[in-house]
Amino acid sequence: MDMDRAELSDFLRRRRERLRPEEVGLPAGARRRTPGLRREEVSQLAGMSADYYMRLEQARSPQPSTQILASLAHALRLTEDERDHLYLLAGHRPPADRLAGDHVRPGLLYLLDELKETPAHITNDIGDLLAHNTMAEALLGCICSVREQDRNFVWRWFTDPTVRRIYSPDERRQHSRAYVADLRASITRRGGDAASTRLVAGLRAASPEFADLWELHEVAVRRSSRIRVDHPAVGPVELECETLLSPVEDQKLVIFTPPPGTPASERLNVLRALNHDEYARAAPAHR
Secondary structure (H helix, E strand, C coil), rough: CCCCHHHHHHHHHHHHHHHCCCCCCCCCCCCCCCCCCCCCHHHHCCCCCCHHHHHHHHHCCCCCCCCHHHHHHCCCCCCCCHHHHHHHHHCCCCCCCCCCCCCHHHHHHHHHHCCCCCCCEECCCCCCCCCEEEEHHHCCCCCCCCCCCHHHHHHHHHHHHHHCCCHHHHHHHHHHHHHHHHHHHHHHHHHHHHHHHHHHHHHHHHHHHHHHHCCCCCCCCCEEEEEEECCCCCCCEEEEEEEEEEECCCCEEEEECCCCCCCHHHHHHHHCCEEEEEEHHHHCCCC
C-alpha cells in the first residue's frame, strides 16, 4: 500500500485542531492563537520527537511505523474508524477489529426474524452456523446444525461425501476452491486465532483435497454463490446465495433466493406449505 502524504498531513492537522488541551489532560494555559493542540503537545502525548511529528504534518516524512500510528491514534483520541483511516493513509493495514464471536449481533437476528418467507441463516466467517430461520431449517436441515460438534459448512463439505454428491466434478472443484479461498481470507483477518487454526489443522488431517488446495494460497471472500439442494420432499432446488457482511465481517447473513425463471420459486412455495414436522421428517439432502 502506498502512503498518501498529503491526505495524511491534512488529516493529522485537522484532528489536532479539534482537540482541546483539557480533553487530553493538559492545562489550557494562556490564550491560544490557533484552535486545538500544539504540534509539540501531540508529539509529547504520542512519545515522539516534535521534529518528526512536524514533518508528518508537512507531508515530508518517511512512512511511519504501525507503532507510531498506534501512538498517534491514542494521542489524538481517534475513533476506530478514524484510526483505520489513519493507517490506510500511512500505507498500512488497519489493526484487526474485535470479533463478535458466537454472539449474534442483534441487528442480524432482527433481519433473520423478518425473513419469514425466504430461507436465510447466519454464519461466522469460518463457516460455523450460528442461527437460521424456519425456512432455512426446512431447506438445509441435515447439512449443518447449530450444535457445536456439527455446525461447520466447510468441515461438512470436505468430510461428508453425501453433501456434494449432486454436483458434477467440475462444480465440486469450484465449490472446494471457493470454500478454501474464503477460509484463508478469514484466517488472515482473524490473525490466526485458536478456532480458525484448529479448524484448518483438522481439515488438513481429514481431507487430502483440502490439504492440496490450502497449499495454493488462494484468497477470495465469498460474497455470492449458487447452490443446489436435493430435497426429498420437493425435489432439486437451485438457489442464489447473497451474503451480507456485518461491519467487522466476522458474521454473515446468507439469504437464499430462487433465480428468476426457474422451478425453484414454486418448490420453495411447496416447502412453505409443509408443516414443521413434515419437513423435519423429510430431512433435506445436500448442499
